[in-house]
Amino acid sequence: MRASLALLKRDLLLTFRNPGLIVNPLLFYLLVVTLVPLGVGANQQILQDIAPGIIWLAALLATLLALDSLFRNDLHDGSLEQLALSPTPFAMLTGIKILVHWLITGLPLILLSPLFATLFSLSADATGVLAITLLLGTPVLSAVGAIGAALTVSIRNSGALLALIVLPLYVPILIFAAGAVSAAQAGLPVTGQLYFLAALLVLSVTLAPIATSAALKINL
Amino acid sequence: MNTSPSRQNVFLRFFRRLASPKYFYDFAGVWIPWLGTLALLLFLIALYGGLLITPPDYQQGDSVRIMYVHVPSAWMSLFIYVFMFFNAIISLIWRIKLSDIMANVSAPIGAAFTFLALFTGAMWGKPMWGAYWVWDARLTSEAILLFLYAGIIALNFAIEDRQTAAKATAILIIVGVVNIPIIHYSVEWWNTLHQGPTITKLDKPSITMDMLWPLLVMTLAFKFYFFTNLLMRARLELIRREKQSQWVNELLR
Amino acid sequence: MNPTALLQATNLTCERGDRQLFADLSFALEPGEMLQIEGPNGSGKTSLLRILCGLLKANDGNVFWQNDSIDTQRGDYLAQIHYSGHLHGIKLELSPTENLVFASALHGGEPWLSIESALDRVELYGFEDEPAATLSAGQRRRIGLAKMLVSKSRLWILDEPFSTLDTSGTKILEELIEMHLNEGGCAVMASHSRHGIERDRVQLLKLMA
Numbered sequence: 001m002r003a004s005l006a007l008l009k010r011d012l013l014l015t016f017r018n019p020g021l022i023v024n025p026l027l028f029y030l031l032v033v034t035l036v037p038l039g040v041g042a043n044q045q046i047l048q049d050i051a052p053g054i055i056w057l058a059a060l061l062a063t064l065l066a067l068d069s070l071f072r073n074d075l076h077d078g079s080l081e082q083l084a085l086s087p088t089p090f091a092m093l094t095g096i097k098i099l100v101h102w103l104i105t106g107l108p109l110i111l112l113s114p115l116f117a118t119l120f121s122l123s124a125d126a127t128g129v130l131a132i133t134l135l136l137g138t139p140v141l142s143a144v145g146a147i148g149a150a151l152t153v154s155i156r157n158s159g160a161l162l163a164l165i166v167l168p169l170y171v172p173i174l175i176f177a178a179g180a181v182s183a184a185q186a187g188l189p190v191t192g193q194l195y196f197l198a199a200l201l202v203l204s205v206t207l208a209p210i211a212t213s214a215a216l217k218i219n220l
Numbered sequence: 221m222n223t224s225p226s227r228q229n230v231f232l233r234f235f236r237r238l239a240s241p242k243y244f245y246d247f248a249g250v251w252i253p254w255l256g257t258l259a260l261l262l263f264l265i266a267l268y269g270g271l272l273i274t275p276p277d278y279q280q281g282d283s284v285r286i287m288y289v290h291v292p293s294a295w296m297s298l299f300i301y302v303f304m305f306f307n308a309i310i311s312l313i314w315r316i317k318l319s320d321i322m323a324n325v326s327a328p329i330g331a332a333f334t335f336l337a338l339f340t341g342a343m344w345g346k347p348m349w350g351a352y353w354v355w356d357a358r359l360t361s362e363a364i365l366l367f368l369y370a371g372i373i374a375l376n377f378a379i380e381d382r383q384t385a386a387k388a389t390a391i392l393i394i395v396g397v398v399n400i401p402i403i404h405y406s407v408e409w410w411n412t413l414h415q416g417p418t419i420t421k422l423d424k425p426s427i428t429m430d431m432l433w434p435l436l437v438m439t440l441a442f443k444f445y446f447f448t449n450l451l452m453r454a455r456l457e458l459i460r461r462e463k464q465s466q467w468v469n470e471l472l473r
Numbered sequence: 474m475n476p477t478a479l480l481q482a483t484n485l486t487c488e489r490g491d492r493q494l495f496a497d498l499s500f501a502l503e504p505g506e507m508l509q510i511e512g513p514n515g516s517g518k519t520s521l522l523r524i525l526c527g528l529l530k531a532n533d534g535n536v537f538w539q540n541d542s543i544d545t546q547r548g549d550y551l552a553q554i555h556y557s558g559h560l561h562g563i564k565l566e567l568s569p570t571e572n573l574v575f576a577s578a579l580h581g582g583e584p585w586l587s588i589e590s591a592l593d594r595v596e597l598y599g600f601e602d603e604p605a606a607t608l609s610a611g612q613r614r615r616i617g618l619a620k621m622l623v624s625k626s627r628l629w630i631l632d633e634p635f636s637t638l639d640t641s642g643t644k645i646l647e648e649l650i651e652m653h654l655n656e657g658g659c660a661v662m663a664s665h666s667r668h669g670i671e672r673d674r675v676q677l678l679k680l681m682a
Contacts, residue, residue, distance in 0.1 A: 164374055
């Protein structure tokens with residue numbers, strides 16, 4: 001427990017000493033969302049229809065940006081070795097790394113979601129649902145993405161490979177989260193989608209740290 | 221306690237022996253011609269049945285014959301993934317070298333069958349839907365499966381150390397297996413929600429016996445082809461990995 | 474088996490790729506003893522150290538800690554060892570003190586020295602709150618030495634610990650190792666360097682390329 005808290009504290013401290021880690025993915029996210037109307041035109045109706053898809057697609061990409069360095073720095077300076085040799089179970093420490101990734105990339109998206117909703121004039125219902133889907137979905141993105149980051153940790157220039165491995169695994173999240181927001185926008189019930197997202201959340205948060213730590217160990 | 225030690229030992233001994241590189245190499249060498257011949261024979265029979273014997277569909281005409289390639293390759297794309305999954309599990313838990321070779325060399329064959337399923341699906345789509353590609357649930361799932369295969373192959377190539385590559389690939393295969401049903405289900409759900417302009421009728425509604433047998437024979441032919449190709453690739457990979465060992469040196473001398 | 478041994482290895486074999494690094498390697502270390510591993514590059518020194526701390530699986534053979542296999546008591550074993558590899562796991566964005574706070578929490582267990590006295594012992598006093606990025610390579614290396622002091626470990630596994638240390642750093646490390654051995658600890662060290670540690674406590678192991 002003490003080790004987990006210390007790791008959480010250390011990684012947050014490192015992030016605050018290098019604020020670009022938080023700010024850059026967010027700016028990228030905003031940029032992508034802003035570029036879409038420039039590409040498809042400013043038609044309010046069309047934008048409203050495709051908004052859930054765009055917002056979620058941008059979330060997937062923003063998550064990917066920060067994934068690449070999730071374990072790499074620790075591998076290169078030897079901290080990863082030290083984590084693996086801690087008496088605290090490695091899967092638990094890996095879970096903490098995933099939590100930090102979510103705090104850096106997922107949480108800010110949730111906090112900013114009202115802004116995106118406003119940009120695309122989503123209804124109040126859809127705005128609420130968007131925040132809930134982000135709350136349920138972004139931890140899954142961090143957890144599943146961590147597996148990919150761990151598998152590619154020792155490969156140089158692995159950015160595109162990481163995307164190739166991780167994005168297909170993001171398909172269910174994209175479908176159910178964007179589907180829920182669209183449904184809410186159309187005034188339809190969304191509980192089914194939200195339950196499904198919650199199930200994915202439970203599944204990935206329990207299994208992903210195990211898979212991630214196994215993947216890291218073979219790269220040590 | 222020791223109810224059937226002897227029988228257990230027979231099995232274990234068989235697998236241990238099979239897992240030894242030299243023995244496997246010879247074993248595969250004996251089987252490849254037989255399996256290959258069988259695959260070719262079944263393929264010709266199925267082709268004859270599918271192209272010449274079975275009647276054209278009353279709605280789709282002759283284009284229905286694409287089914288005899290499309291459906292078996294779609295089945296193979298999943299079958300090979302499951303095959304890779306079991307080999308990945310065995311190689312991670314019991315660290316049997318042969319299993320990770322099997323898992324790794326299966327991936328390109330699986331990807332090829334997936335591509336074939338997609339390609340024939342598009343060919344079939346044109347006469348049926350008037351477009352090569354529609355966002356049908358099965359086709360979309362198949363496309364994502366192709367990406368999963370591509371990721372596995374790319375990861376395997378990107379890692380230089382063979383042992384590390386094999387283990388990393390095995391983990392990715394296992395993660396993929398957990399995800400495939402979820403992906404499939406979610407795509408199906410997505411498809412019913414966004415009902416496209418066409419009705420999906422790729423799944424056979426009811427198939428008559430005289431159309432079914434070429435399909436099944438073709439499936440068998442594909443299976444035997446897979447195992448033939450698998451053994452050939454596995455032999456090659458084995459030699460590559462064991463190039464320092466004595467038996468390979470004797471073999472190549 | 475030697476019942477009084479703290480660390481014992483039996484018949485270790487290690488293959489990397491398709492090359493055998495070493496085979497049938499055995500040794501036993503009693504409290505207060507050190508094993509020094511010598512050998513040319515690529516002879517498997519680092520691999521052996523990594524097998525001893527469980528980062529790498531030997532292709533054959535076993536490692537025992539207090540007569541139990543390290544695989545069956547992994548958590549307890551890890552709590553008693555300190556491993557220092559080529560890389561020292563030091564974050565350049567953090568100060569020596571912050572690095573040590575983390576290292577000691579990560580290792581758990583009772584501290585040997587307080588963080589201040591550990592930094593004092595490795596002569597980093599006065600730099601404790603500077604970011605490690607502004608320190609010299611030798612000074613960063615000393616943070617690594619201080620890590621060995623902030624948590625109590627009975628077994629030190631050190632990979633080329635004398636590299637990048639200057640004369641006074643080398644002297645500090647020698648004193649630390651002797652102190653550690655005097656208190657009944659063990660050490661395994663891969664090193665080519667001549668050092669001043671008492672010869673009769675050192676077992677020498679030479680690996681061939």
